[in-house]
Amino acid sequence: MExxxxxxxxxxxFTASGIVEVRENGGRIAPFSGMSWEVRGDSxxxxxxxxxxxxxLxxxxxxxTxxxxxRLALAVERFGRHKPDRLEFVRREFERGARQVSHEQFRDRLVQLLAEQFPDQTVESLVVAPDLEHSLSGNYARGILRRGSACVAVLAVPGGESSDVADNSLTFALLWMRRARESNRRGAVTGLRIILPKNGCAAVAHRLAALDPKLAVELYEHDAALNTLEKIDPQRAGNLDAWLVPQHESEALLAQARSALDAIVAGAPQAVTLHPAAQSREVWLRYRGLAFARWDNGRVFFGINDASEELTPSSRPTLRRILHDLEVHxxxxxxxxxxxxHRAQPExxxxxxxxxxxxxxxxxxxxRFVYAQVFANAGGEHGILDLLTVTRSGRLAIIELKASEHIHLPLQAADxxxxxRRQLQSGEIARYGYFPGVALQQAPPLVYLVAPALRFHPATDDLLNCLSTEMEIVRVGLAEGWRRGLRVVMRQ
Structure with missing residues (x-):
């Protein structure tokens, strides 16, 4: 047969039945379904x-071959190539989702882009599959560039991902660099390159300032329209706005709302606390942390999941039932x-x-001094809550709270x-009315990471080791039954 x-x-x-996709040189091209084909020319x-x-194609x-x-694998020739390429038809058990296909297409384009941008280095590997054993997310493309015995770890954020995926990329980039150093036996991994979508690097650039300066981290933005990479100066790109909420604004809100809320607080004074939100001009009521009512311009609204029912004489019995349920559960x-x-909003x-x-x-x-939400744009990112306090000797202290495992806790604390630290150095913390009567030290703030002792993510230590030695960090582990009383069982 010819x-x-x-x-x-x-x-x-091979293509008569089942789900088949077409790949070239290991990279997915397209699903075979809906595709036409023909064989012609030289026998x-x-x-x-x-x-x-x-x-x-x-x-x-x-x-x-x-x-x-x-699998049906073919050796094929392309114009201008000295060695044959590999064209494959691969059978799959299920059709890939659109997101997975998009990620793989991004990876294939990135291989070419890296080869063009860094012609003296070879793309040794580039994958988008998750590696759960080593806490590596499948939201990113990660790989290795090699030049002789020197290697650079690369992590890239595909276009179209949420801002959270881009902002959190530094966590996974640092873990990938560590994993690459452990597993790469053909040379030393000397640095890290992070590639983000155009105009999406501000949060990562900001956090780079908290890393150990010995880590050689480079930041790039990918312009998808031009398919180019631009190296970014983190010092210029990382100046995020961080507005302190003047303490007098919070105090004024509480004073306005006090007369309308005192009767509610009196029903459970040990459990109900008031929390002013200066940006929205509201005061929230929380029952052991769970929001159940809010004051807004002289009116009170209540409800567990949606505080939208207005408090009136006729609705007051409903509020009493809610408070009773909260006391019980x-x-x-x-x-x-x-x-x-009982389980809602544990942080x-x-x-x-x-x-x-x-x-x-x-x-x-x-x-005497414990402040929450001191920044206008803060609100507990991903369930991590920040408190700002001070030592008896006047040194600022940050407390990061998490009730369950959270891989981003170290980098959120660094952020x-x-x-x-920036507000301390500028003098605005004192000017905005925080810590009255306290002579604040200019030493960098202390950091406490507080969580149940068994709920620190396994990657926490690896990430903490990447941070600047200027950050003095203490891990405080609580007993599992912390709701019945705080008991510290670990301090590192």
Whole structure:
């Protein structure tokens, strides 16, 4: 049988059933479904033409290198190439999702872009699959560039991802660099390159200032329209706005709302706390951390998931029932610990307990001063809550609270530390009315990471080791039953 006829028969047989996708040199090109094809020309080296509405490819086939139940692999020639390429038809058990396809297409484009941008380096690997064992997300493309025995780790954010994916990329980039150093036996991984979508690098650039300066980290933005990379200066790109909320604004809000809220607080004074939100001009009421009512311009609204029912004489019994349910189910000794009211917003509950006695975290902290949401754009990123306090000797201290595992806790702490340090150096913390009567030290703030001892993410230590030695960080581990009382079982 002539080779062209053999190729025709092999393709017909392999693509007759099942889900098949087309790959070239290991990179996915397109699904075979909906694609037309033909074999034509020279019987010894026929041309294979594949096409669809979105895709058109022609290759000269010189050999069938593999034909099994799962794969049909062809050696093909392309104009200008000295070595044959590999064109594959691969059988899959299921169709890939649009997001996975998009990520793989991004990876394939990135291989070419890296080769053009860094011609003296070779792309050794580039993958988009997750590696859960090493806490590496599948939201990113990660790989290695090599020049001789020197290697650089690369992590890139595909276009179209959310701002959270871009902002959190530094966490996974640092973990990838560490993993690459551990697993790469052919040379030393000397640096890290992070590639983000155009105009998407501000948060990462800001956080780079908190890293150990010995880490050689480069930041790039990818212009998808021009398919180019631009190296970014982190010092210029990382100046994020961080506005302090003047303390007098919060105090004024509380004074306005006090008369309308005192009666509600009096019903459970040990559990209900008031929380002014200066930006929205509201005051929230929380029952052991769980929001259940809000004051807005003289009117009070209540509700557990949506504080939208206005408090009136006729609706007051409904509010009393809510408070009763909270007392039963959001109690430290509640019988039903699986009830939604007991489990809701655990970080807020933990915050309320820490604020009640800050010295449980460290005896040298000053109980008189504990502030939450001191920045206008802060609100507990991804469930991590920030508190700002001070030691008895006048040194600022940041407390980061998390009730469950959270991989971004170290970098979130670094982000907040940078903002607070900047405001301390500018003198605005004192000018905005915080810590009255305290002579604040100019030393960088202390950082406390507070969580149940068994709930620190396994990657926490690796990430902390990447941070600047200027950051003095203490991990405070709580006993699992922290709702029944804060008990520190670990301090590192």
């Amino acid at each position: 080779f062209a006829a053999k190729l025709q028969a092999s393709l017909q047989e 010894a080296k026929p041309l294979l033409h594949l096409w669809s509405e979105q895709f058109n 022609t290759r000269r086939v010189i050999a069938i 593999d034909h099994s139940d799962q 959001r109690h430290p000794l509640a019988r039903d610990t699986r009830h939604s009211l 807020r509950w933990l915050e309320s307990m820490v604020r009640e006695d800050i010295t449980r975290v460290d005896a040298m902290l000053d109980q 907040y530390w940078l903002r607070v």
